[in-house]
Amino acid sequence: MNKEYFLKSGFLKFQLDDVHSLIDEINADLNWHWNNLRAPKNVPNSEIQQTWLDQGNMRIQDAWKCFESIHSIAKLDQITSILLDLYGSKPLPFQTLNFLFGTEQSVHSDSVHFNSEPFRKMCGVWLALEDIEYDQGPLFYYPKSHTLPELNNKILDFEISTENYPLIVNYWKNVVNEKKYTQEVATLKKGEGIIWDGNLLHGGMNHKNKNKTRKSMVTHFYFEGSNPWRPLTSSPNHKDYFEPEWIN
Numbered sequence: 001m002n003k004e005y006f007l008k009s010g011f012l013k014f015q016l017d018d019v020h021s022l023i024d025e026i027n028a029d030l031n032w033h034w035n036n037l038r039a040p041k042n043v044p045n046s047e048i049q050q051t052w053l054d055q056g057n058m059r060i061q062d063a064w065k066c067f068e069s070i071h072s073i074a075k076l077d078q079i080t081s082i083l084l085d086l087y088g089s090k091p092l093p094f095q096t097l098n099f100l101f102g103t104e105q106s107v108h109s110d111s112v113h114f115n116s117e118p119f120r121k122m123c124g125v126w127l128a129l130e131d132i133e134y135d136q137g138p139l140f141y142y143p144k145s146h147t148l149p150e151l152n153n154k155i156l157d158f159e160i161s162t163e164n165y166p167l168i169v170n171y172w173k174n175v176v177n178e179k180k181y182t183q184e185v186a187t188l189k190k191g192e193g194i195i196w197d198g199n200l201l202h203g204g205m206n207h208k209n210k211n212k213t214r215k216s217m218v219t220h221f222y223f224e225g226s227n228p229w230r231p232l233t234s235s236p237n238h239k240d241y242f243e244p245e246w247i248n
């Protein structure tokens with residue numbers, strides 16, 4: 001039932017059981033870092049991550065390396081078993097992102113950052129670490145947009161590259177209008193989450209009330225048997241396959 005819905009819609013909401021104390025632990029672990037705007041020393045590229053915080057980009061990447069609480073969410077049996085059911089192969093977590101505020105990210109699909117062979121064997125799992133209402137910059141997404149074709153230079157009429165990323169975002173915005181996709185907004189309670197197919201178009205709403213935080217986290221997954229590659233750093237002569245740092 002869940003699987004049928006996920007295949008058709010490209011996303012699935014879920015609610016974790018007995019997770020509030022683990023979430024409280026995560027929030028307590030990150031509290032000092034958010035309050036002092038300091039990236040944890042042991043995260044990868046901590047100096048670069050520090051510049052993100054200095055510039056007001058309130059995210060910490062791969063904090064699973066520093067905090068067992070975050071590692072536990074990435075490996076949580078409840079999430080693993082939902083993903084196993086949806087994809088039929090073992091989920092392999094490879095990156096966590098923790099947010100203090102809404103990211104306000106433009107519409108995008110993850111598959112242009114983290115693609116897979118075969119296509120669409122990657123997903124994001126987003127979890128609310130507190131109750132998130134409309135004015136807190138919730139996640140938005142476009143149901144059914146995951147069935148859009150895999151992007152390539154022919155479809156776009158220009159080369160997929162980091163430099164051309166703004167043009168790719170324009171392409172997505174036009175597609176949303178042309179296809180008349182209906183936007184949905186994920187106002188979720190603490191412990192609720194959403195899984196999105198790697199090709200589903202999504203982003204972050206404006207965070208209107210900055211007096212409130214939007215504590216949340218994403219874990220990205222590939223699936224056993226798929227080959228990860230990155231379109232943005234590939235070229236017609238070179239496909240950028242890579243080995244993610246798996247969360248074991």
Ligand SMILES: O=C(O)CCC(=O)C(=O)O
Nearest residue numbers: 103104105139203204218
């Ligand atoms: O949490 C958000 O606002 C957006 C997150 C997102 O788009 C992503 O991780 O790909």
